[in-house]
Amino acid sequence: MAFDIDMIKGVYATMGERVEKARELVGKPLTLSEKILYSHLWDGKPEKAFVRGKDYVDFAPDRIACQDATAQMALLQFMQAGKDKVAVPTTVHCDHLIQAKEGAATDLKHANETSKEVFDFLGSVSNKYGIGFWKPGAGIIHQVVLENYAFPGGMMIGTDSHTVNAGGLGMVAIGVGGADAVDVMAGMAWELKFPKLIGVKLTGKLSGWTAPKDVILKVAEILTVKGGTGAIVEYFGPGATSMSCTGKGTICNMGAEIGATTSTFGYDESMERYLRATDREDVADEANKVKEHLTADPEVYANPEQYFDQVIEINLSELMPLLNGPFTPDLATEVGTMTDKATENGWPLAVEWGLIGSCTNSSYEDLSRASSIAQQALDKKLKTKAEFGINPGSEQVRYTTERDGILEIFEKLDAKIFTNACGPCIGQWGRYEDPKNAPKNSIVHSFNRNFAKRADGNPNTHAFVASPEMTAAIAIAGRLDFNPLTDKLINEDGEEVMLDEPTGWELPPKGFEVKENGYEEPREDGSGVQVIVAEDSERLQLLEPFVPIKAEELQGMKLLIKAFGKCTTDHISMAGPWLRFRGHLDNIANNTLIGAVNAFNQKTNLVKSQLTGEYGGVPDTQREYKKKGIKTIVVGDHNYGEGSSREHAAMQPRHLGVAVVLVKSFARIHETNLKKQGMLALTFANENDYDLIQEDDTFNIVDAAEFAPDKPLTIEVVHADGSKDTIIANHSYNDAQIKWFNEGSALNLIKKQNA
Numbered sequence: 001m002a003f004d005i006d007m008i009k010g011v012y013a014t015m016g017e018r019v020e021k022a023r024e025l026v027g028k029p030l031t032l033s034e035k036i037l038y039s040h041l042w043d044g045k046p047e048k049a050f051v052r053g054k055d056y057v058d059f060a061p062d063r064i065a066c067q068d069a070t071a072q073m074a075l076l077q078f079m080q081a082g083k084d085k086v087a088v089p090t091t092v093h094c095d096h097l098i099q100a101k102e103g104a105a106t107d108l109k110h111a112n113e114t115s116k117e118v119f120d121f122l123g124s125v126s127n128k129y130g131i132g133f134w135k136p137g138a139g140i141i142h143q144v145v146l147e148n149y150a151f152p153g154g155m156m157i158g159t160d161s162h163t164v165n166a167g168g169l170g171m172v173a174i175g176v177g178g179a180d181a182v183d184v185m186a187g188m189a190w191e192l193k194f195p196k197l198i199g200v201k202l203t204g205k206l207s208g209w210t211a212p213k214d215v216i217l218k219v220a221e222i223l224t225v226k227g228g229t230g231a232i233v234e235y236f237g238p239g240a241t242s243m244s245c246t247g248k249g250t251i252c253n254m255g256a257e258i259g260a261t262t263s264t265f266g267y268d269e270s271m272e273r274y275l276r277a278t279d280r281e282d283v284a285d286e287a288n289k290v291k292e293h294l295t296a297d298p299e300v301y302a303n304p305e306q307y308f309d310q311v312i313e314i315n316l317s318e319l320m321p322l323l324n325g326p327f328t329p330d331l332a333t334e335v336g337t338m339t340d341k342a343t344e345n346g347w348p349l350a351v352e353w354g355l356i357g358s359c360t361n362s363s364y365e366d367l368s369r370a371s372s373i374a375q376q377a378l379d380k381k382l383k384t385k386a387e388f389g390i391n392p393g394s395e396q397v398r399y400t401t402e403r404d405g406i407l408e409i410f411e412k413l414d415a416k417i418f419t420n421a422c423g424p425c426i427g428q429w430g431r432y433e434d435p436k437n438a439p440k441n442s443i444v445h446s447f448n449r450n451f452a453k454r455a456d457g458n459p460n461t462h463a464f465v466a467s468p469e470m471t472a473a474i475a476i477a478g479r480l481d482f483n484p485l486t487d488k489l490i491n492e493d494g495e496e497v498m499l500d501e502p503t504g505w506e507l508p509p510k511g512f513e514v515k516e517n518g519y520e521e522p523r524e525d526g527s528g529v530q531v532i533v534a535e536d537s538e539r540l541q542l543l544e545p546f547v548p549i550k551a552e553e554l555q556g557m558k559l560l561i562k563a564f565g566k567c568t569t570d571h572i573s574m575a576g577p578w579l580r581f582r583g584h585l586d587n588i589a590n591n592t593l594i595g596a597v598n599a600f601n602q603k604t605n606l607v608k609s610q611l612t613g614e615y616g617g618v619p620d621t622q623r624e625y626k627k628k629g630i631k632t633i634v635v636g637d638h639n640y641g642e643g644s645s646r647e648h649a650a651m652q653p654r655h656l657g658v659a660v661v662l663v664k665s666f667a668r669i670h671e672t673n674l675k676k677q678g679m680l681a682l683t684f685a686n687e688n689d690y691d692l693i694q695e696d697d698t699f700n701i702v703d704a705a706e707f708a709p710d711k712p713l714t715i716e717v718v719h720a721d722g723s724k725d726t727i728i729a730n731h732s733y734n735d736a737q738i739k740w741f742n743e744g745s746a747l748n749l750i751k752k753q754n755a
């Protein structure tokens with residue numbers, strides 16, 4: 001089941017009629033995003049036009065993809081839904097649980113030993129329920145999806161924020177929590193607020209050192225980490241069609257870093273070339289038959305301001321290579337202007353590592369262009385100053401780049417070729433024995449995220465994001481402020497040399513090749529397959545349904561933590577070493593909110609218990625409240641829960657007894673995850689009320705029993721001295737979501753409906 005051509009034909013067969021109907025209802029020409037959305041409605045043919053940014057709409061995605069870290073909890077949940085098979089084609093990809101340390105062979109063997117029970121669990125659940133299984137080492141989920149499953153005009157959801165990568169092949173592909181994926185696996189609709197639309201017009205053409213990565217680094221600078229929230233970003237214009245399909249994938253991939261629902265591009269020749277090169281001639285042929293539906297109506301791109309909620313224009317001919325970071329992906333610095341900025345900010349100028357790969361930039365084109373820079377280091381007798389690490393995106397890319405001598409070039413520079421897996425991108429990097437006390441340093445990588453500790457667990461690592469070719473150049477020079485367009489390097493003979501512009505191949509001239517791609521097809525009838533979870537397992541735990549939170553429990557709640565500033569899903573449920581507990585709710589709950597900064601003392605994992613007056617770790621303090629049957633509330637700042645789709649960030653507080661999360665604003669996926677787990681996700685109607693919250697506060701939701709759509713809730717905040725404030729809290733729950741709350745979780749509701 002490399003891909004399901006009949007399913008794709010089915011999508012295309014109804015697309016024309018649905019698009020036409022949608023055009024009529026909307027009353028104007030349609031963007032590509034609207035065409036895909038309106039042709040994937042759960043009820044089939046559109047019946048009404050939806051209000052962007054307001055209406056909740058039920059969709060019917062074509063595919064689901066899960067990675068090993070999130071799949072554990074998703075599949076544990078799916079097992080509770082009482083189904084024989086997944087309702088929608090689904091794949092599981094083992095890529096997050098493999099630590100990068102020595103190099104692929106040793107690291108993969110080690111992962112297969114240390115995570116055996118998890119891989120066996122995922123393999124057997126996949127086999128039982130009709131899910132395609134990609135073994136450890138097969139590749140990174142989004143590269144494998146792009147190579148095998150993504151198709152123009154399709155809709156996909158995935159339990160990973162960077163599912164959006166498939167927009168590079170013209171999909172609407174959206175990262176969701178495991179709970180959303182479980183709904184769709186169980187045959188239910190998938191609900192999404194109809195997104196707003198941001199158009200990005202790309203004029204000019206990339207050249208020289210500038211790469212597709214720089215486009216999204218620029219967009220991130222313009223829109224910031226919040227700017228894409230609730231919106232689909234649709235790229236178009238001559239600059240878009242002049243880029244490769246995998247380059248488009250890079251741009252869509254990092255749409256997650258601006259909070260966008262997803263990003264996409266219209267079907268074009270680069271996509272057709274990629275489909276044919278990846279052995280999907282039939283998909284390309286079918287797509288060609290419905291071409292006009294796989295891109296926006298011509299009027300849209302001619303007058304974008306009339307059809308998008310926001311339009312940005314970038315001239316690729318004028319775009320300069322960028323380095324974004326440290327600690328946030330939207331802080332852009334043009335290559336060549338780094339010296340003063342780094343010095344002023346105390347960013348180490350010496351670069352210790354250059355990492356190339358991850359789902360963002362691990363295509364054949366990426367590796368071939370970066371290798372053209374690496375080759376120059378050999379040819380021009382340059383000694384590389386930083387170390388190199390390479391993560392190929394898939395076994396197909398690895399095998400082909402090895403065959404074509406690309407990996408050998410890096411190996412000659414003593415690069416470590418890590419497993420075809422996430423590795424350093426998700427903190428799975430054995431860089432230090434004791435990362436917490438590791439020294440201040442800078443690294444450059446072609447990944448997408450660069451939050452503190454993300455790569456190596458060291459809070460002092462300053463990670464900068466760049467294109468693969470720029471990463472290679474900076475690693476060779478070993479300096480953050482190296483500008484290959486102007487700067488000379490001194491070689492082993494003491495001569496001054498410059499690096500020439502990168503060159504490479506969009507697709508392998510001799511075609512892709514792979515011997516053992518690492519895919520396992522599930523059994524037709526999986527009823528006889530046993531799924532085993534050991535009682536005493538530290539890593540896997542069968543789930544118990546959550547008990548609904550009653551209105552009376554929303555009285556007398558205590559403040560667990562008032563989080564200050566950025567609070568991502570990494571702060572709420574840290575990755576790195578905790579990844580091993582992703583399938584064991586009680587064990588992983590021991591990391592709940594330990595990365596969040598307490599607004600009252602600016603410290604992490606140190607909060608005051610109102611039971612004892614003592615300060616302690618967040619999970620321990622919360623477990624004491626739980627023992628006493630006291631519900632708690634978490635207060636947060638803007639864009640709370642940005643980052644990843646992990647529903648653990650919602651399930652863990654829920655498991656430990658947090659009832660309410662009250663913030664200035666939410667990241668979309670996290671807000672939905674809280675709702676799915678039967679919690680209250682609320683926002684301050686007046687965000688200055690955040691300042692009213694004190695350390696010893698008690699909270700009463702006075703109108704909890706009247707929880708209803710479009711009706712704000714009133715919270716009485718009782719301070720330690722007995723004084724009170726009244727806060728109005730908004731929410732975005734619709735009727736269906738209120739049922740989730742009333743039943744204790746969305747899964748409880750599914751089970752009830754299946755019974």
Ligand code: F3S
Nearest residue numbers: 162358359422425426
């Ligand atoms: Fe993996 Fe990093 Fe992508 S964790 S899926 S390579 S964002």
